[in-house]
Amino acid sequence: MSPRARILLVPVFAVTLLAALPARAAVAPALPYADLVHEVIGFLYSDVGWNGIRTNDDDPAGYPVPPYFYSYAINDGNNLDGSLVGYPGYLSVSYPGYTASVAIDAFLDWRRFSGDLSGEALARARAYADWILEHRTPAGDLYGNLPYSTQTDGVMGGGWDGPAIMTDKPPMFALRLLRLYDITGEAAYWNGAVEIADVMAATQLGGGAADDGRWPFRVVPSDGTVTQDYTSHLTPAIRFFDAMAARTGNAAYQDAADRAWAWLLANPGNPAAADYMRFEGFYEDQSPEMQTGFQDHYSGHEMLVELLRRRPAGWQDLAVTIWDSLSSRYLQESPSPKYDPYTPVTLEWSGWPEATYASSLQYARTALLLDQALAGDPRRDAAWRTTALDMAAACSHGRNTRKNDGRMFTTVRDIITYFNSDSWYEQNFNTVKYCLEIMALEPDLAPVGDAYILAADHALVSIDRPLDGPSLEYATAGGAGLERVKLPGAPGGVYAGAAPLPQVAGPVPATAGWSWDPATAVATIRHDDGPVAIVMGPTAVPETGAPGGPALRIRALSVPGGARALFAVDLARDGAMELAVYDLQGRRVRRLATGATWSAGTREIAWDGRDDHGRTVASGVYLVRGRSGGAEARARVLQIR
Numbered sequence: 001m002s003p004r005a006r007i008l009l010v011p012v013f014a015v016t017l018l019a020a021l022p023a024r025a026a027v028a029p030a031l032p033y034a035d036l037v038h039e040v041i042g043f044l045y046s047d048v049g050w051n052g053i054r055t056n057d058d059d060p061a062g063y064p065v066p067p068y069f070y071s072y073a074i075n076d077g078n079n080l081d082g083s084l085v086g087y088p089g090y091l092s093v094s095y096p097g098y099t100a101s102v103a104i105d106a107f108l109d110w111r112r113f114s115g116d117l118s119g120e121a122l123a124r125a126r127a128y129a130d131w132i133l134e135h136r137t138p139a140g141d142l143y144g145n146l147p148y149s150t151q152t153d154g155v156m157g158g159g160w161d162g163p164a165i166m167t168d169k170p171p172m173f174a175l176r177l178l179r180l181y182d183i184t185g186e187a188a189y190w191n192g193a194v195e196i197a198d199v200m201a202a203t204q205l206g207g208g209a210a211d212d213g214r215w216p217f218r219v220v221p222s223d224g225t226v227t228q229d230y231t232s233h234l235t236p237a238i239r240f241f242d243a244m245a246a247r248t249g250n251a252a253y254q255d256a257a258d259r260a261w262a263w264l265l266a267n268p269g270n271p272a273a274a275d276y277m278r279f280e281g282f283y284e285d286q287s288p289e290m291q292t293g294f295q296d297h298y299s300g301h302e303m304l305v306e307l308l309r310r311r312p313a314g315w316q317d318l319a320v321t322i323w324d325s326l327s328s329r330y331l332q333e334s335p336s337p338k339y340d341p342y343t344p345v346t347l348e349w350s351g352w353p354e355a356t357y358a359s360s361l362q363y364a365r366t367a368l369l370l371d372q373a374l375a376g377d378p379r380r381d382a383a384w385r386t387t388a389l390d391m392a393a394a395c396s397h398g399r400n401t402r403k404n405d406g407r408m409f410t411t412v413r414d415i416i417t418y419f420n421s422d423s424w425y426e427q428n429f430n431t432v433k434y435c436l437e438i439m440a441l442e443p444d445l446a447p448v449g450d451a452y453i454l455a456a457d458h459a460l461v462s463i464d465r466p467l468d469g470p471s472l473e474y475a476t477a478g479g480a481g482l483e484r485v486k487l488p489g490a491p492g493g494v495y496a497g498a499a500p501l502p503q504v505a506g507p508v509p510a511t512a513g514w515s516w517d518p519a520t521a522v523a524t525i526r527h528d529d530g531p532v533a534i535v536m537g538p539t540a541v542p543e544t545g546a547p548g549g550p551a552l553r554i555r556a557l558s559v560p561g562g563a564r565a566l567f568a569v570d571l572a573r574d575g576a577m578e579l580a581v582y583d584l585q586g587r588r589v590r591r592l593a594t595g596a597t598w599s600a601g602t603r604e605i606a607w608d609g610r611d612d613h614g615r616t617v618a619s620g621v622y623l624v625r626g627r628s629g630g631a632e633a634r635a636r637v638l639q640i641r
Contacts, residue, residue, distance in 0.1 A: 026334060027341050030396040033435045034113075034447045039399065040431050041110055042588060043406030045120060093159045095284045096135070097147040097169030099426050100128040104176040106432035108183070112453050113436055115465035117623075122183065129180050132173060133192050137165060137221040143203060144221065145195040146170040150284050160287045164218040164227045167203075168282065170196045171236040178243055182459035182477035197244045200237060201256045209266045210274070213259030217281040218288065228288035231281025232268050233299035234260045235306045261310065264303055269318055277325045279303070286351060294351030297359050300326045301366045308373045320379050323370055330359070331387075338413065342394040344387055345412050355412040357398045358427055361434035364388040364395070368441040392438050392445075398431070443520040446486045449552065449632030451534060454522065456483045462531070475531035482508070482526045485534065488631075490516050493535045496527035551631035554624055557604065565607040565637040567624055573600045575628040581607055581637070582623045589617060598628070607637065 030036070104125045111121040135156055137146045149166035152158030157165075174196040181189035203224065205211045217231035241257035244250065267275045279300035281291060304322045307315050332355055334343040345355035346363040367388035374380035397415060400407045408427045409415060439446040440454040451465060451472040458476040465472055472485065479497070494501045494514040504513040509526040516523050525532060553570040569579070579593035589611045607624075611617055625634045 026343060026390045027394050027397065029393045030399070032447060033392070033396065033439055033445050034452075036396050036399070037110070037113075037432050037435050039406035039588075040408060040428050041114075041121075041406075044106070044124075044428055044432075046405065093285070094151050095149060095426075096132060096151050096156075097149040097166065097173055098284070099429070100132050100147070101169070101172040101176050102426055102429040102433060103128050104179065106429040108176075108179055108459075109436045110432055112456060112460055112463065115463045117465070125176075126180060126184070126186075129173075129177060129189065129192075133188060141221040142224045143167070143199055143219055145192070146199060146221065147173045160285060160290075161218060162227065163220050164225075165221055166218055166231075166284065167200070167215040168217070168231055168233040168236055171200060171240040174240050175236060175243065178240075178247075179459050183461050193240075193244070197241065197253060201241070201252055204256055204259065209263075211263075213256075213261075213263035214267075228281065228291070230275070230278075230292070231299070232264070232275075232279045233282050233302065234264055235299065235302040238264075238306060261306070264306075265312070268300075268303065269322075277322070279326075283349065290351055294349060295329065296349035296351075297326055297330050297346060297363070298349075301362050304366055305369060308369055316374060316377060316379055319370060319373070323366075323384075326363075330363070333387075342397055342412050342415060344391050345394055346391070356410065356424075356427070357395045357408055357412070358424075358430040358434075360391050360395050360412070361430060361438070364391040365434050365437045365441070367391075368438065372441065388438075389442070392435070395431075398427075440484065443484075443486050443522045447627075447632055448486070448521065449488050449627075450634070451488075451536075452486045454484045454486055457481060471536055472534045473531055479529040480527060481530070481532075482524070483532070485523045485525065486521055487523055487534065487536070488521070489536065490518070491523055491534050491536060494523065494525055495533040495535070496525075497529040497531070498533075501525070501527060552626055552628050552633040554626055554633045554635040556624075556635045556637050564609060565622070565624075567605055567607075567635055567637055569598075569603050569605055569626060571598055571600050571603075571628055572631075573629075574598065577626065577628045579605070579624065579626045582625060583617075583620075588612075589622060592624075593626075 031039075107121040107125040107128075110116070111125075114121070116122060132147045135148065135151075137144050137148065139145050143165065146165060147170055148156040148161075149169045150157060150159040150161040157163060174193045177189040177193040177196075180186065181193065200215070203215060203219075205214050205216070214234060215231070215237070216226040216229050218228035219226055238257050238260045241253045241260070245254035245257060267273045268278050270276055277300075278295065279297070280293075280295045282296050282298045283291065286294075300322055304319055304326075307319050307322070329350065330347040332339055332343060332345050332347060334340055336343050339345055339355055345360040347353050348356045348359040365388075367384045371380065371384040371388070394412070398408050398412070400409050400414075406428075408424075408431050410424045410427060436454075443454060446452055446454060453460070453463070453472070453474065456476065458478060458481040461475050461477050463472075463474045474483075476483075491514070494503075496512065502513045504510075504515050506515055507517065508524050509515055512526055512528050514523055514525040523534065525534075551572045555568045555570070557566040557568055565581075569577075571577070574597060576595045577593045577598040578595055579591075580588050581590040581592065582588050590607065591612060592605060592607065609617055622637050623634055624637055626632065
């Protein structure tokens with residue numbers, strides 16, 4: 001069997017989608033979620049995050065260390081921060097195994113959603129994977145060829161890990177290697193995944209029900225000495241071994257997945273077990289003693305998501321029990337003097353009772369999955385969805401407005417004043433990842449006026465979004481796939497491998513075909529080959545548009561000599577206009593309109609080739625993006641100096 005196969009990181013298609021309901025928020029969203037993601041991506045693409053900090057620092061072998069791997073925190077002055085508190089003398093500590101995994105997800109998910117015209121998102125995802133592959137445990141170790149979970153000043157290991165690594169981080173990273181392999185075909189990614197699979201399969205514990213199928217949490221790679229025993233975070237290994245079994249037909253891989261899942265059901269999922277509802281063993285920045293007994297939200301959420309994917313007998317009751325357990329421990333609702341008005345939010349873990357944007361956005365994502373999975377079931381609580389939407393809205397206020405470059409704060413209290421100057425690098429990745437997943441589950445929160453791939457169950461090897469219209473063409477690894485795409489209107493036709501696909505009734509086509517949900521403006525497409533082409537028809541008119549034409553259109557105009565860029569903006573009706581120029585990396589270059597009301601009609605707009613600070617930009621291709629009401633449009637412009 002080909003190693004290219006289906007990867008489903010977020011089980012969007014395993015749930016029954018509800019009709020769109022009016023959203024309510026305790027605090028209104030600070031800005032549309034797509035805009036928030038775009039601004040955070042702009043920060044991640046900036047020099048702050050790419051060879052812009054401590055670029056002269058190398059590891060002992062002389063290999064340049066990516067900035068994000070030098071420290072988990074960056075302050076408002078763009079200096080990397082660490083902490084002497086709780087660490088054995090290290091100023092700069094980072095967590096490469098987890099950070100690389102969530103970074104790769106963020107960049108690849110953004111690539112799917114945006115189209116990644118410049119290729120920058122894929123390049124950055126590959127850079128993280130390549131660096132990890134260059135810095136793994138020695139091949140001859142018992143736990144060899146695995147990523148490290150901690151790094152200190154360019155040296156692998158250290159911090160509270162000491163000489164050990166965490167066993168939950170290698171399968172997290174391996175899942176991302178599979179995503180990259182499917183997109184690029186790069187053999188190193190497949191080989192790295194196989195090496196991780198073989199080591200993890202060989203070190204899986206046996207014994208009685210309390211041990212069979214699990215792994216110890218912290219181990220010394222050379223000889224397997226256990227420095228911290230318990231972790232409930234087995235879901236990355238389960239998903240990874242499922243994927244490897246499907247790709248290779250290797251029964252040992254499937255056995256490893258099944259045994260790990262059985263351990264979760266028999267222990268944290270079993271009321272009769274000593275470790276019932278014990279979700280613990282995830283964080284790198286705490287010692288074994290500090291973590292033991294202080295539970296965290298992360299593995300509980302991920303077990304619940306896996307439960308919704310697998311749906312064994314009795315899954316409904318167990319899912320609700322896990323949810324109630326997590327909510328009772330971590331959910332912070334209004335009134336809360338500590339966080340108001342930015343509630344509801346969730347604490348990160350019991351040992352450090354602070355609400356973070358990562359934990360809160362993960363909670364909101366999981367709440368929406370659970371709400372949709374139990375549609376029509378009497379166990380469903382309508383408050384789940386309401387809380388999720390309110391929580392996402394509260395998190396949209398988490399940008400560091402002092403720095404005002406798109407980066408996120410660390411904790412919810414930082415909006416008021418807490419750490420006051422620090423931002424976690426990984427929080428920016430989590431904001432991108434979870435906001436995109438939330439928009440996939442709640443399409444009304446996604447933008448209108450263009451084509452956006454909200455979810456896909458196979459990796460996308462190519463995406464083409466022509467700038468002269470809201471059509472879309474893409475190809476998946478292996479040709480087959482199931483995607484959900486938000487569109488400005490019903491397609492005029494959908495093609496797979498140049499052959500038309502039939503339109504079918506129902507929310508999800510059972511065989512090759514496509515369905516259309518006018519309530520959410522989402523097309524669900526199932527195909528057996530590719531590429532897929534979505535062609536917009538005469539009915540594809542945005543809600544706010546006039547019949548027969550789009551509500552907003554931007555057209556590049558030719559200018560003799562190219563000393564400036566000129567374009568026309570066609571607006572179908574009066575409305576507030578936002579207009580800006582971006583480079584191909586997604587960074588905003590110049591604001592041209594900031595919300596003033598424009599009258600319907602056509603305007604010619606000239607851009608003098610300067611950025612918001614009055615500096616002349618380099619020659620090249622730039623994007624003009626506009627929004628008015630619910631409509632969006634964009635165009636390429638060429639700036640020549």
